Amino acid sequence: MKETILVTGGTGFIGSHTTVELQQAGYDVVIIDNLSNSNASVIDGIEKITGIRPAFEKIDLNDFAATEAVFKKYNIKGCIHFAASKAVGESVEKPLLYYRNNLNSLMNVLELMTKYGSKGIIFSSSCTVYGQPTKENLPVTEQAPIQKALSPYGNTKQINEEIIQDYIHSGAPIKSVILRYFNPIGAHPSALIGELPNGVPMNLIPFVTQTAIGIRKQLKVFGNDYDTPDHTCIRDYIYVVDLAKAHVKAMQRVLEQDTDPIEVFNIGTGHGYSTLEIVEGFERATGVKLPWEYAPRREGDIEAIWGNVDKANKVLGWSADTPLDDILRSAWKWQEKLRAEGVQ
Secondary structure (H helix, E strand, C coil): CCCEEEEECCCCHHHHHHHHHHHHCCCEEEEECCCCCCCCCHHHHHHHHHCCCCEEECCCCCCHHHHHHHHHHCCEEEEEECCCCCCHHHHHHCHHHHHHHHHHHHHHHHHHHHHCCCCEEEEEEEHHHHCCCCHHHCCECCCCCCCCCCCHHHHHHHHHHHHHHHHHHCCCCCEEEEEEECEEECCCCCCCCCCCCCCCCCCHHHHHHHHHHCCCCCEEEECCCCCCCCCCCEECEEEHHHHHHHHHHHHHHHHHCCCCCEEEEEECCCCCEEHHHHHHHHHHHHCCCCCEEEECCCCCCCCECCECCHHHHHHHCCCCCCCHHHHHHHHHHHHHHHHHCCCC
16 A cells, blocks of 8 residues: 655656655655745646656645645645745845735645654755854754744744654644755656746756746846855755755655654755856856856855754655756757746
């Protein structure tokens, strides 16, 4: 009997790739998504890759009754919770929207998991909880101090981690793995699913590929006066397919192993790449020249962060080993497919 996993936000960038990996690992998947930042056609892409169409429920997780109906309909053994409003800038402008969406949705899911006998939740957290680590704390481990969030979005990730910890501490009969990920990039090698930002991309890679294909005139590299080797920001860029596989490992751990009720793992590569290295890497990997220029720093941008992922490597038995050039080529292949289909 296949176990059923609920993937909230399952038509989004990371959620769709994780759905594919769950199906390929033998799980049945139910997706909940309100399609506020994604498209139902993603379900078709998932089905083309795996040959299996995941169950899909278009509801808002803030609607308790509608969410409960999904728990009644399916025998949900575990949940991977991606659903959240996620634009940093918008969260500064609309903080109450972010607190309402991101906190209530998690609390509804936790309450219903307990009521309907679900065993475990994998929570999609972020390296934003570490803020700007001091140089002696790089690469950051899971023990690095949590810093005051720079935005309401980042704060919702911190608060949600605390909600899960407090709920389990109160005696709730569920387990959780919290995954703090770094910067997910790339697209499925089939180019059937990928990252599709609404409007002007906030993330580097979609901006790079949109510039390369001519949607954007020029790429702006924000800041060339950082205290880094080439004076641009450094991030830990992780391939979205490798990231998705970490969720499968975490779910197997929660459902099948006798583990602590709550565990935290960094999910990254353990390597930092500068913005300039990504730009040059893209040109090298694809043969496409990018028009770019330096621009002033962006408010709230962290100078340098990359993760120590020893714990995930050893305890989860997972590692991210896709070469950077392959990841960048996958992003370009996805952008070319969007162009061929007239999407963008």
